[in-house]
Amino acid sequence: MSIVQFENIHKHYQMGSEQVLALNGVSLSFDKGSFWAIMGPSGSGKSTMMNILGCLDRPTSGEYLLEDKNVGVLDDNSLSDIRLKYIGFVFQSFNLMPQLSVQKNIELPLYYLGWEADKSAERAKELAEKVGLSERLNHKPAELSGGQMQRVAVARSLAAQPHIILADEPTGNLDSHTGEQIMRLLTELNAEGTTIIMVTHEPDIAGYAKNRLHMKDGKVEKIE
Amino acid sequence: MHQSRFARNILLGIENLLQHKLRSFLTMLGVVFGVGSVVAMLAVGEGASREAMKQIEKLGSNNIIINSIKSIEEESTSTQRSHMSVYGLTYMDYQRINETFPNVRKSVPAKLIRKEARVEARTLELRIVGTTQEWFELVPRPILAGKIFGENEVKNIAPVVVLTEFGARKLLATKNTIGQTVRIGGDSFEVIGIIKSEAAQAGNIQIPDQQIDAYIPISTVKEYFGDIFLKVTSGSFTLEQIELHQIIVQADDIANVESTAIGIERMLKNFHKKADYEISVPLALLKQAEATKRRNAIVLGSIACISLLVGGIGIMNIMLASVTERTREIGIRRAIGARRSQIITQFLIEAVVLSTLGGIVGLAVGIGIPCIITYFSDMPTVITLGSILLPLFISVGIGIIFGLYPAVNAAKVDPIIALRHE
Numbered sequence A: 001m002s003i004v005q006f007e008n009i010h011k012h013y014q015m016g017s018e019q020v021l022a023l024n025g026v027s028l029s030f031d032k033g034s035f036w037a038i039m040g041p042s043g044s045g046k047s048t049m050m051n052i053l054g055c056l057d058r059p060t061s062g063e064y065l066l067e068d069k070n071v072g073v074l075d076d077n078s079l080s081d082i083r084l085k086y087i088g089f090v091f092q093s094f095n096l097m098p099q100l101s102v103q104k105n106i107e108l109p110l111y112y113l114g115w116e117a118d119k120s121a122e123r124a125k126e127l128a129e130k131v132g133l134s135e136r137l138n139h140k141p142a143e144l145s146g147g148q149m150q151r152v153a154v155a156r157s158l159a160a161q162p163h164i165i166l167a168d169e170p171t172g173n174l175d176s177h178t179g180e181q182i183m184r185l186l187t188e189l190n191a192e193g194t195t196i197i198m199v200t201h202e203p204d205i206a207g208y209a210k211n212r213l214h215m216k217d218g219k220v221e222k223i224e
Numbered sequence B: 001m002h003q004s005r006f007a008r009n010i011l012l013g014i015e016n017l018l019q020h021k022l023r024s025f026l027t028m029l030g031v032v033f034g035v036g037s038v039v040a041m042l043a044v045g046e047g048a049s050r051e052a053m054k055q056i057e058k059l060g061s062n063n064i065i066i067n068s069i070k071s072i073e074e075e076s077t078s079t080q081r082s083h084m085s086v087y088g089l090t091y092m093d094y095q096r097i098n099e100t101f102p103n104v105r106k107s108v109p110a111k112l113i114r115k116e117a118r119v120e121a122r123t124l125e126l127r128i129v130g131t132t133q134e135w136f137e138l139v140p141r142p143i144l145a146g147k148i149f150g151e152n153e154v155k156n157i158a159p160v161v162v163l164t165e166f167g168a169r170k171l172l173a174t175k176n177t178i179g180q181t182v183r184i185g186g187d188s189f190e191v192i193g194i195i196k197s198e199a200a201q202a203g204n205i206q207i208p209d210q211q212i213d214a215y216i217p218i219s220t221v222k223e224y225f226g227d228i229f230l231k232v233t234s235g236s237f238t239l240e241q242i243e244l245h246q247i248i249v250q251a252d253d254i255a256n257v258e259s260t261a262i263g264i265e266r267m268l269k270n271f272h273k274k275a276d277y278e279i280s281v282p283l284a285l286l287k288q289a290e291a292t293k294r295r296n297a298i299v300l301g302s303i304a305c306i307s308l309l310v311g312g313i314g315i316m317n318i319m320l321a322s323v324t325e326r327t328r329e330i331g332i333r334r335a336i337g338a339r340r341s342q343i344i345t346q347f348l349i350e351a352v353v354l355s356t357l358g359g360i361v362g363l364a365v366g367i368g369i370p371c372i373i374t375y376f377s378d379m380p381t382v383i384t385l386g387s388i389l390l391p392l393f394i395s396v397g398i399g400i401i402f403g404l405y406p407a408v409n410a411a412k413v414d415p416i417i418a419l420r421h422e
């Protein structure tokens, strides 16, 4: 059963007189509970695809079904709600709030879900334990290593119990050892039933995924 | 502990502002001075107008005061031709006022004279008011000793005198002086009472007590001293004949004061060839004072608005900078699932917290300054509930007005671009 489905998705950017075809007719279908690695050369449209998958961006044309709902017809507020409830993002550059403690960073989605403070604190502690950062709850991101920061980001992406985790080069800023730690974490999550879609350049990292999708020039090159 | 969403939003705002303490403080300062100056100005303005009102009210808002004045033509002709100038209010005027106007409850005539007085060996010039017993009803004063004169004394042309506290002190009179004789202008008067003086007030039209030493029944004054006065001005003598120096009229109702004043004015105009009288109506002054107060409020209000505007622009400036600086933060929040409206709320709350804190501190400053003013000068200042609430509301409003544009800007940030922002 597919959780996301692209029907001939195009994404065009107008750069002055030139038109960039970031996505040039992509059709795909990822199943619920799957673990995908998206690969391809720089500029092949991987991040663009992730943004559309995550409802941060809209395609120029084509149809995107998320859990069989047509996302194209939704307004900005509904897309925000989908991001909040269905999707967790993990970025290459972690994107934590520097002024907030680890705990507050993890709680962020719960704040927008309107959770009560004590309940969300409890949940944050749970998640910190899951990613092995129980001792760091009151630290600021600047006091953490890259691997620890990325684990906080994963914990944050999990807070609202999303159906899909979108990770754009989650190990891009990490050494291979810490990168493996993150991958084990993601594999674990996938085993618990969360669908994971991940962009990576590294074949080692891609090896953790169950499926691989290769992009080239805004098109799907091959699937394995 | 259950915090409401609103309280959490405010705490979040405060936390964010604490990230940049100095910057937040400096931004707040604009509102602090704005609100402070509003509160201080309102307090000083209110104090001044209350003071004016109090003085006017002391004159009696039901009263109409008519004074004799030397008309301008009289002033210029008297020295050349006649050696006697006749002007001012007359006994007839007094009688006519009493008989003509149904809305006059009572009217009090007064002659103001200066006479040499002698007690034992001391000789002094006394400032004397010749009037009726009704004077004491219009201008009630506590009796310190003895009694005041009544209708009988006025009717019987009794040679009696009531001293004011001030006059008594001048004459070194004591309670024992009651019943004794004072010689005034060569005649003997019995001291029947001493009444309390009240301090003279600036701008008081009625003769303040400190300028009065004694009261004598008007009939007695007329009988003993007549209506002709010798006036010495710059070395030359003029004789002046004035029957009454002042008539105080009390209307039966505050609603009839102005119409009665107009009627009296019209009547006096009929019977006086020269404009040798002057009518003043405390109520009109009261209304004037109120109008002045309103005008002051508008002027002060606009100045205050300018200073608050400056504070508001400061907030807007800093919030715009903050939005640019926190583009990435906005991107993260949006990616996580924050709605545009939630981003607006977040930045708006920060602006409002900033301006409201500024408002509260400004309030303290604004209350402190008038207290210092009152302490070091005796300028009265009054802080009303309104002068506290208004600036507070305004400071909240300023946060909303000047925070809205930056907040909307923040919500317009494209999350994809924001996330790439370094």
Ligand SMILES: Nc1ncnc2c1ncn2[C@@H]1O[C@H](COP(=O)(O)OP(=O)(O)OP(=O)(O)O)[C@@H](O)[C@H]1O
Pocket: A013, A014, A015, A020, A021, A022, A040, A041, A042, A043, A044, A045, A046, A047, A048, A049
């Ligand atoms: N906002 C934008 N405006 C204009 N062009 C854009 C924009 N975003 C992406 N592009 C263009 O679209 C194409 C695909 O970009 P995308 O970021 O999806 O590539 P990518 O596969 O993620 O590359 P990389 O591996 O370097 O991250 C590129 O040519 C890029 O220049």
Ligand SMILES: [Mg+2]
Pocket: A046, A047, A048, A168
């Ligand atoms: Mg990319």
